[in-house]
Amino acid sequence: MERQILHVDVNNAFLSWTAINMLENGSEIDIRTIPAIIGGDEEKRSGIVLAKSPIAKSFGVVTGEPIYFAKKKCPELQVFRGDFEVYHNYSNKLYNLLLEYTDIIERFSIDECFLDMTNYLMGRDLKSVACEINRRVKEELKFTVNIGVAHNKLLAKMASDFQKPDKVHTLFEEELADKMWTLPASELFMLGRKTVPKLLNMQIKTIGDIAKTDKMLLVKKFGKHGQMMWEYANGIDNSPVNNKVELPKSIGNSVTLPKDLMNISEIHPVLVALAEKVGYRLRKYKLVAKVVNVQLRTKDFVDYSHQKRLPFATSSTKEILKLANEILEMMYKNEPIRLVGLRVDDLESEDEIQLSMFSSVSSKQTNLDKALDQLTNKYGAASITRASRLDIKLNNKKEKNEA
């Protein structure tokens, strides 16, 4: 049976949500109506554009570019900081509204959901339901969404990306030629900046060109990715709307340093803080890890990473840090470092593993982790000395200013 799928996509999520949060807190201005962006902190070297207002966009400001560039294009630009707690809050409001329409919702990201309406239409027309959701979100939640209406997830997602904002678009099979095949190849989901030039070299310019290309040729050239782009271009996607909350397959944190680190003794405390964060998140999910990965980025923006397997699965901060330090000693090439990252992989549920008698993690250590986790839950990460050497260093100046 034909499936009935919707893709709900918040228009300009970070900027819209920041705007209505400011309005709710008494702000006189709606930053959606001025040249504004949501961005990072240039002083901390994390200054990139995360979202832009329509006026900022009209000046040529694009997402992902350095704020420095954006300001050159648009001197009046006002920069606002993002707040993910606020964003999660609005994301949940949207999700709860959507739950009134179906039980089968996949939260694809903080601002995107897929809805499987197949068994929930009760005689209604799919598009009219989409229009109702669109209207209700605007009236009740004060931000706007685009909604894609289709018979699979891929086409619903492509449809929600058509004209914005505040629109409902259908993309049914008989509409492919008119609405999708005319678009440039770069518009197809999963075709990024590396693949598009390769396609251009093959005289493949539009999504329609991909659809008409011999599938085996694409497979030969791009492997599985080629198979996928051919199917997507032809509107084929059988993946189900997955409403289960999945456990993460890896957990990592990384930080760009305000100044390049010039030797390994400066990298060490960064790794301590990252291990605290990663360990805390692991334990929160009740997971244990079997692989530790350390990533470095040089001042010239060259990334490299090394990984090692743990002798036994663990969620202990101390064990993760110990191996991370070993990896760091092994890989560090005595050069200025801009970013340090720590990730754990090969995760499994904590109650699935048997506690090895030879585990070198003492119960004392486990208890220390637990005690610190409780403090973190209660007061936030900054309250913990062991965890926050880095954060203190990074935030000192800011907090002083705020105080």
Added chain:
DNA sequence: TCTGGGGTCCTAGGACCC
């Protein structure tokens, strides 16, 4: 001139075993 942070999945090559 300056370039975030969180993920998932895939591939290629090397080591090792049968």
Added chain:
DNA sequence: TCTGGGGTCCTAGGACCC
């Protein structure tokens, strides 16, 4: 002395997404 494959596991890096 010179010659196979197949399979698994592991690692580093790349491409893509939001």
